[in-house]
Amino acid sequence: MAVMLKKKKIIAIIPARGGSKGVKNKNLRLIAGKPLVAHSVEHALGCSRIDRVFVSTDDLKIGEIAQQYGAEFIKRPAAISDDTSSSESALQHALDHLSKTEAYEPDVVIFLQCTSPFRTSKDIELAIDKFFSEDADSLLSVYRTHSLLWKIENGKACSVNFDYRCRPRRQDMNPQFAENGSIYIFKPWVIKETGNRLGGKISLYVMREEAAWQIDSEHDFRIIEFLLLNTKHESRQ
Numbered sequence: 001m002a003v004m005l006k007k008k009k010i011i012a013i014i015p016a017r018g019g020s021k022g023v024k025n026k027n028l029r030l031i032a033g034k035p036l037v038a039h040s041v042e043h044a045l046g047c048s049r050i051d052r053v054f055v056s057t058d059d060l061k062i063g064e065i066a067q068q069y070g071a072e073f074i075k076r077p078a079a080i081s082d083d084t085s086s087s088e089s090a091l092q093h094a095l096d097h098l099s100k101t102e103a104y105e106p107d108v109v110i111f112l113q114c115t116s117p118f119r120t121s122k123d124i125e126l127a128i129d130k131f132f133s134e135d136a137d138s139l140l141s142v143y144r145t146h147s148l149l150w151k152i153e154n155g156k157a158c159s160v161n162f163d164y165r166c167r168p169r170r171q172d173m174n175p176q177f178a179e180n181g182s183i184y185i186f187k188p189w190v191i192k193e194t195g196n197r198l199g200g201k202i203s204l205y206v207m208r209e210e211a212a213w214q215i216d217s218e219h220d221f222r223i224i225e226f227l228l229l230n231t232k233h234e235s236r237q
Contacts, residue, residue, distance in 0.1 A: 010128070011052045011098075012044035012110040014071070015090040017081045018059030023218060027062050027114050031221060032228040034069075037062055039117035041069040046121030049128050050110060054098075056090045057081075074098075087111070092191055109186055111197055115214040116182035118227055119207070124183060127205040131185045137200025138186040142177035143209045146170045177204055180212040 016037045020026040027037040037055060044053040055066035056074045058081035063073035074097050080089040091111060098104040108131070110124060123141070131139045148167075149160035161176065162168055183205060190199040210231070213224050 008107040009105070010050050010108045010110065011054060011106045012047075012050050012112055012124075013091055013094050014040045014044065014053070014055045014066075014112045014114060015076075015087050016040075016055050016057045016059075016062050016066070016114050017076065017085070017090075018057065018062060019081070019083065023215065023221060026215065027057075027059075028065065029221070031117060031215075031225050035065050036117060036215065037065060037114050038069045040112045040114050041066055041071045043119055043121050043124060044110065044112060045070050047110075047124040047128070049125060051106075054094055056094045087113070088191060088195055088197060091197065092195075095188055095191070106188060109188060109191075111184040111186070113181050113214070115216060116180070116211070117215070118211050118213055118224060119182045123205075123207060123211070127183045127185060130203055130205045134203045135201065136185075136203035138190050138198045139184065139203040139205055140198060141180050141183040141205045141207050141211070143180050143207050143212045145176050145178045145209075146173055147176075147178070177206065178212065180207060181214050182207060182211055 014037065016027040023029065028035050031039070041053060041055065044050050053071040054074050055063065055071045056076045057063050057066070058076045058078055063075065066073050074094050076090055076093060080093060091109065095109070127139060127141060148162050151158055151160050184197045186197055187200070191197060193199070210227060213220065213227065215221055215224055
């Protein structure tokens, strides 16, 4: 297994645009003593399986910070850097850029979102192990959930994943998983052919529940900074 992994060209791409409605200058803002974008850069660099780490951004300051922390900087066009732009557009642009400027074609892409600073390098390594051991085409990180979901349909409240007339006990429920947005892994053909980060054979990497926190608001910033400063978790190195 180790020999096979060493032959693969594995890169990390971290999209980090300059604009943000929820939190101003989110990716540059300090959290636990360093810019938000720097946490994901360090997570990627701390994973020995990853050959190169790229930050895709339209913001030169973010690019400078990324380089200071050891990542490579890919300048993202303004046309795919607004609030309506998808992460997939940034990922595809980065892959096209590497192909055109360096004739560089990775075998596997690790997509990390800056909004998940509570992951660790060990999480990424374990996710890569899962990806290869299951011979997957793509992978997403998740956490176990026992949430009982409801929806409104035609003005009526309806239970989604259980029958409210026969409420299950937590321990009797079938395993369910919620996407946490922390780690995605895919083979380049997946996004090129489907336009999506997920496709082909999809695997799940189960993370601890606290890793589900993502920074989208000031409230999230305060909670995650508290966790980073006060919760003991595995080293990122």
